[in-house]
Amino acid sequence: MSDLIKGKAWRFGDDVDTDAIIPARYLSTSDPDQLAEHCMEDADPDFPRKVGRGDIIVGGKNFGCGSSREHAPIAIKAAGVSCVIAGSFARIFYRNAFNMGLPIFESREAADRIQTGDIMEVDPATGSIRNITRDETFRAEPYPEFMMDLIAAGGLIPFLLKEGFND
């Protein structure tokens, strides 16, 4: 994930829970395209229709709290969202994102300042978050080394197989 990410921001509040990201009433499937049709539906019913490919979700503190459902990052990714920026992430959402390959960036400052409609440019390699609309730049919290290894391997499963943990 070294390519620059560029997209329009969609801002949500604090404590966005996984029931808001993908309500449980849709969990009788794990098909990414079906989940994407309902992404963020209970926070903003029009979001699945409004969101464009490459757009960026911005949350406040504790983004992705609640259920462990990996359907949440799957729905976000399948909706075309390129990454999530938040003040902080709930821990299961955080690990799910790394394990399955949804780029996430933690920056309280960025989360406070970005507004819906802002055009953002994020450099995953450096953690630089640039708000082109407002001409502001923020820096995401650096990833721990282990996370970099997971990203480099392409997620948890390729990492485990590469390291021979299945023997």
Added chain:
Amino acid sequence: MAMTITQKILAAHCGRDEVRPGEIVMADVDLALGNDITAPIAIRILREKGIKKVFDKDKIALVPDHFVPNKDIASAQQCKALRDFAGEYGVTNFFELGETGVEHALLPEKGLVLPGDLVIGADSHTCTYGALGALSTGVGSTDLAGAMISGKAWFKVPSSMKFILEGSLRPWVGGKDLILFIIGMIGVDGALYRSMEFSGSSIRDLPVSGRLTMCNMAIEAGAKNGIIQPDEITEDYVRDRAPRKWKVFQSDPDASYDRVIEIDVSRIGLQVAFPHLPENSRPVEEARDVVIDQVVIGSCTNGQLDDFRAAARVLKGRKAARRVRTIIIPTTPLIYRQAMEEGLFDIFLSAGAIISPPTCGPCLGGHMGILAEGERAVATTNRNFVGRMGHPKSEVFLAGPAVAAASAVTGTISSPDDL
């Protein structure tokens, strides 16, 4: 270095003498759990990667419980995916029909999780087993797949918060009230990434049922796990269930904590968490005018026999208000049978309640008690997020079984003392 109970269990499972908060370790798990919603994704991963065997047939548990009895064709397909996989890969701990129950009630009951274990589950309420002195935490489906393949999972070693609870509980007050009070105090991210360690004389006096409730909701404060030092009450619970030996760990007296919070429980009354976050807990008296349409008593949070006994004490000789749909959900076949044999079902049925088979059902808005637009429920469950039990414009108020039962009788949120 002095360590907490959580850090010691992690160290023991990655072959180290010590681990430090913040470092990331790969550790061996004693059990990896999945359900009918989360396991299908993990199973798909194994099949796509051409993995032909699991790391240990006895250390995986597959428990269809969320949308069972199968609520529709799609749910039936998901359960079938678990059944087929369990058969093909020889997974021993697969439970269905008259054997299955709500996963976090079923696994402790069957002795599949024991003190000192390291358990991951693709379900956020896996933290429940901390009640027995295990380190257990919720993960995603990819983690479950990874553990089924390798027997391992990665963990960021958590720092801990210590809660020292002293004093005697007021009448009707239980584990649910204590944990709602604590979440109200620290907030839904008050323990983010951390371990919540519950201790003190009130915890030592608390039965396993109340301990399960408290650790179950650690995730609602953002915690990695909730945990309670095993004692005689723990040993009495696990002794006749355990098919293997267990190990008791305890925090060093000089272990360091991010925060130590002392609570006098005699000051805590019955609690109700208002929509739409568990941190919105208030004394029940402040909820008195709220008119309700439904009561749900059950779930991995309050689905133990003690919870149904508390509800029955309130409902005995009384009737639920006409407008209130009262749903009782025993969480396992054993609890179902015990409740029936104790005569609790007679009390519930006379009160106008219905008794559901074990399922997560309405707790997550799955089935068996969904709310319409504008409806309100009092539930002994764990989350009251927007749309959690049904329509995005419905509301859930979280409480313990005594408040839920009393509210069913009056039709407004009530304490048993109001009856």
